[in-house]
Amino acid sequence: MTQIPRSALLLGxxxxxxxxxxxxxxxxxSAMSFGMEAxxxxxxxxxxxxxxxxxxxxxxxxxxxxxxxxxxxxxATMGYVLxxxxxxxxxxxxxxxxxxxxxxxxxxxxxxxxxxxxxxxxGLAPPWWMALRGLLTALVVGCLAVGVVL
Numbered sequence: 001m002t003q004i005p006r007s008a009l010l011l012g013x014x015x016x017x018x019x020x021x022x023x024x025x026x027x028x029x030s031a032m033s034f035g036m037e038a039x040x041x042x043x044x045x046x047x048x049x050x051x052x053x054x055x056x057x058x059x060x061x062x063x064x065x066x067x068x069x070x071x072x073x074x075x076a077t078m079g080y081v082l083x084x085x086x087x088x089x090x091x092x093x094x095x096x097x098x099x100x101x102x103x104x105x106x107x108x109x110x111x112x113x114x115x116x117x118x119x120x121x122x123g124l125a126p127p128w129w130m131a132l133r134g135l136l137t138a139l140v141v142g143c144l145a146v147g148v149v150l
Contacts, residue, residue, distance in 0.1 A: 002127045012136050015056065019143035022049035026150050046098035046147045053105040053144065054090040060112055061087035067124040079124065086112050102147045109144070113137045 004012075025032040025044040035044035042048065061083050068079030086108060093104035116133040119125045 023146035057090035
């Protein structure tokens with residue numbers, strides 16, 4: 001693996017902020033109060049994590065779709081088919097309350113990491129991809145786990 005480009009790393013880490021903020025508001029009542037007053041109820045606790053998590057899984061479907069354009073024939077077809085799984089997962093599996101939805105998102109992000117690895121293994125993702133995705137997945141899953149455990 002090669003070094004993660006600085007811009008990709010910084011943007012990826014910035015993308016973790018809503019997950020971390022949601023976890024923080026769950027464990028710190030003062031952060032929850034501030035968030036409710038400053039941003040409203042949709043941008044605190046599990047609500048921000050679940051909504052944003054569904055968006056990110058859908059975004060990552062688009063990333064994988066883009067990687068699929070580098071392939072030909074059956075590999076491209078398989079890439080396109082696999083690339084829609086994270087978005088469909090987010091759509092169908094994030095109902096049933098915050099704990100159930102967060103648990104589904106955790107499994108969705110872990111499954112996405114498997115797809116990331118597959119696309120990387122076949123040379124469709126950049127050489128540094130798994131270093132970035134492993135880090136971001138660990139951070140996101142950790143933040144989502146706060147909502148599941150509490």
